[in-house]
Amino acid sequence: MKDQKYTVVIIDDEKNCIANIRHSLKEFPELLLVGTTQSTDTGKKLIVEQQPDLLFLDVEMPEQSGLELLDELQERISWPMQVVFYTAYEKYLLDALRASAFDFLLKPYQESELRLVMNRFFKSATQAQVHNYFHETLAQLLPINESFMIATPTGYQKLGLKQIGYFQHQKDKKQWEAVLTDQTQLPLKRTTTGDDILKYSTSFVQINQHQIINLDYLSFIEGKSCLLLPPFQAMPLEISRKYMKGLQEKFELI
Numbered sequence: 001m002k003d004q005k006y007t008v009v010i011i012d013d014e015k016n017c018i019a020n021i022r023h024s025l026k027e028f029p030e031l032l033l034v035g036t037t038q039s040t041d042t043g044k045k046l047i048v049e050q051q052p053d054l055l056f057l058d059v060e061m062p063e064q065s066g067l068e069l070l071d072e073l074q075e076r077i078s079w080p081m082q083v084v085f086y087t088a089y090e091k092y093l094l095d096a097l098r099a100s101a102f103d104f105l106l107k108p109y110q111e112s113e114l115r116l117v118m119n120r121f122f123k124s125a126t127q128a129q130v131h132n133y134f135h136e137t138l139a140q141l142l143p144i145n146e147s148f149m150i151a152t153p154t155g156y157q158k159l160g161l162k163q164i165g166y167f168q169h170q171k172d173k174k175q176w177e178a179v180l181t182d183q184t185q186l187p188l189k190r191t192t193t194g195d196d197i198l199k200y201s202t203s204f205v206q207i208n209q210h211q212i213i214n215l216d217y218l219s220f221i222e223g224k225s226c227l228l229l230p231p232f233q234a235m236p237l238e239i240s241r242k243y244m245k246g247l248q249e250k251f252e253l254i
Contacts, residue, residue, distance in 0.1 A: 005032040006125060009050055011043035011069070012036075012058040012086060017107065021056055021086070024114050030122070040069050051079045054121055056105075059087035074149055075158060082121050148200055150178060151189040159186075165232035167197050167204070167212040181231055205247055208240040221248070 008031050012018050018036045025031050031054070035046045040063040047055065057066040066085055070077075088107035103117050149156040162181070167188075169176050176197060178186040188197075194212060198204050203215045207226060217228040226237050226247070239247060 004030065006030055006053040006121075007032050007034045007050060008054045008056065009034060009043075009046055009052040010036040010056040011038075011040065011046070011061075011066075012056070013038045013061040013063075014058070017058070017086065020108075024111060027111075027115075028118055040064050044069060044073055047073060047081075048076055052081060053125060055081055055083045056086055057083055059085050071147075075156075080125070082124060084117055084121070150186070150200070151192055151196075153187055153189055157186065161201055161203060161214065161216065164214050165217050165228060166214060166235070166237070167194075169194070169210040171210070179232070179235075183231065205243075207243050207247055208238060211237060213237065 008025060010018050010021050010033070012021075015038060018038070022033060022036065025033060034050045034052060037043045037046055040061055043057075057069070059066045070083070083102045085102060085104040086107065087104065103120060105113060105117060147158050147160045150159050159178070159180075165179050165181065167176055167178050173187075175190050176188045176192050176194070178188065180186060194206055197212050198206065201214075204212050205215055206212045213226065213228065217232055219227045219229050219233070221227075221239070224239050224244070226239055227233060228235065228237065
């Protein structure tokens with residue numbers, strides 16, 4: 001393979017788990033282990049200082065979860081870092097992880113399982129757009145009451161769920177934008193699709209081809225219209241037949 005070395009950091013509160021991964025990674029000469037730690041505080045410093053290409057991260061640690069660690073660092077992660085979550089809890093986050101761009105290993109793992117993970121890493125590491133995956137995937141995995149990173153034309157902007165009333169697609173610009181509580185309209189990255197927006201949170205529901213609302217602001221549905229709570233009550237929002245059933249089902253679950 002290529003002479004390029006991919007740097008690796010391992011963060012796990014169990015010393016023997018770090019030792020197991022360290023031993024397994026010796027099979028891959030393309031990898032260079034640049035740091036390990038059992039502490040999340042030290043781990044955050046290690047990530048920022050070493051800027052690893054690949055991070056093995058325990059899901060549950062005494063100080064905080066792996067997701068919480070990444071959430072704290074997301075504004076400082078600007079390089080193409082791939083993440084492999086490492087967990088002993090089979091049902092914890094696995095459905096979400098399987099649907100995301102992140103990868104995972106179950107404790108204890110088989111060497112064949114690690115090889116599959118590494119094959120996916122080497123393949124994705126060669127893709128030019130790999131740097132986009134981190135923030136977008138983390139946003140999909142974070143709880144809905146957390147903040148997330150919205151892709152904009154110039155980078156990423158951190159927003160809380162409560163800051164967004166709805167999204168609308170500007171036909172003339174061929175671009176989605178977020179309408180915020182301060183009434184500003186935040187343009188999204190031009191390649192962002194409606195499906196991309198829906199993945200940010202289960203609270204986002206599409207009501208027509210050009211609008212996606214935040215259910216937290218939905219007041220009531222009357223006929224083919226829906227009314228949002230202040231400060232978004234003045235905007236007329238029409239529900240198309242195609243999306244009516246899905247909205248009603250979501251609304252009934254609130």
